[in-house]
Amino acid sequence: MMNIITVSQISKKYGNLLNSTKALNGVSFNIEKGDFVGIMGPSGSGKTTLLNIISSAMKPDVGEIIIDGKELTRMKENEVANFRKNHLGFIFQDFNLLESLTVEENIILPLTFSKFKKVEITKRLQYINKILGLTPLNKRRIDELSGGQKQLVACARAIINKPEVLFADEPTGSLDSKSATQLLNYLEKINTQEQTTILMATHDAFTASYCKRIIFIKDGKIFAKINTNGDRKEFFEKIINMQRTIGGGDFFNA
Numbered sequence: 001m002m003n004i005i006t007v008s009q010i011s012k013k014y015g016n017l018l019n020s021t022k023a024l025n026g027v028s029f030n031i032e033k034g035d036f037v038g039i040m041g042p043s044g045s046g047k048t049t050l051l052n053i054i055s056s057a058m059k060p061d062v063g064e065i066i067i068d069g070k071e072l073t074r075m076k077e078n079e080v081a082n083f084r085k086n087h088l089g090f091i092f093q094d095f096n097l098l099e100s101l102t103v104e105e106n107i108i109l110p111l112t113f114s115k116f117k118k119v120e121i122t123k124r125l126q127y128i129n130k131i132l133g134l135t136p137l138n139k140r141r142i143d144e145l146s147g148g149q150k151q152l153v154a155c156a157r158a159i160i161n162k163p164e165v166l167f168a169d170e171p172t173g174s175l176d177s178k179s180a181t182q183l184l185n186y187l188e189k190i191n192t193q194e195q196t197t198i199l200m201a202t203h204d205a206f207t208a209s210y211c212k213r214i215i216f217i218k219d220g221k222i223f224a225k226i227n228t229n230g231d232r233k234e235f236f237e238k239i240i241n242m243q244r245t246i247g248g249g250d251f252f253n254a
């Protein structure tokens, strides 16, 4: 299989000389086209930082990211912006929705600046709405929604332009189990049927059990990697065991 993402020796510090946090410390791995990779690890272990760097929202201090044969860390800003728009989808931990727009306006946002015709946009909107059960909420403004509803809108917006690579940071964190399962089934579907490559950070073992493999990070370093054998229940048990082995973040142990 072809590598779609190569992450090589990524390190990232926050803060200044006197007061700094090493969020990532020499992380390397490959992701193949059509992979569905979970990123797990205690709070503060560097998951969001890693997703932000791989998705080109943030630059690493050291290291390289190659996506689809392109070296992201060396691309110009407008090239990166174009690449993101055409190839990548994002579901952020804090949603990043435009509060004063409606649900529908938020969902179609990634399509409005692109080549899509109005009929095509409407068709895709209807399809996504149906899958995620969002139709009744379409005309509401974002600031009139619950946390879980916002999360679904963020998911709809991320997948409407059928990205080649989808980044998801805790996509089920605010969802009830029915909505979470609906979303996960959909992610599994685009992964298997459309070869969408998915990279998903989560704390939740049930959510993670939908992945094909999981990379555990602790203190900014890769701690372990596990693969599914295709049996979701067995994988779930394996994930729970690894979570026990890795323990909580230092924050909670302090």
Ligand SMILES: Nc1ncnc2c1ncn2[C@@H]1O[C@H](COP(=O)(O)OP(=O)(O)OP(=O)(O)O)[C@@H](O)[C@H]1O
Binding pocket: 014, 015, 021, 022, 023, 041, 042, 043, 044, 045, 046, 047, 048, 049, 050
């Ligand atoms: N903007 C920032 N400025 C300073 N430190 C930061 C910043 N963002 C994150 N950090 C620190 O970097 C480390 C990694 O944070 P990160 O958000 O990547 O963790 P995470 O694994 O996503 O955690 P969670 O599971 O809580 O979402 C933490 O110690 C965090 O406090």
Ligand SMILES: [Mg+2]
Binding pocket: 047, 048, 049, 093, 169
């Ligand atoms: Mg995070």
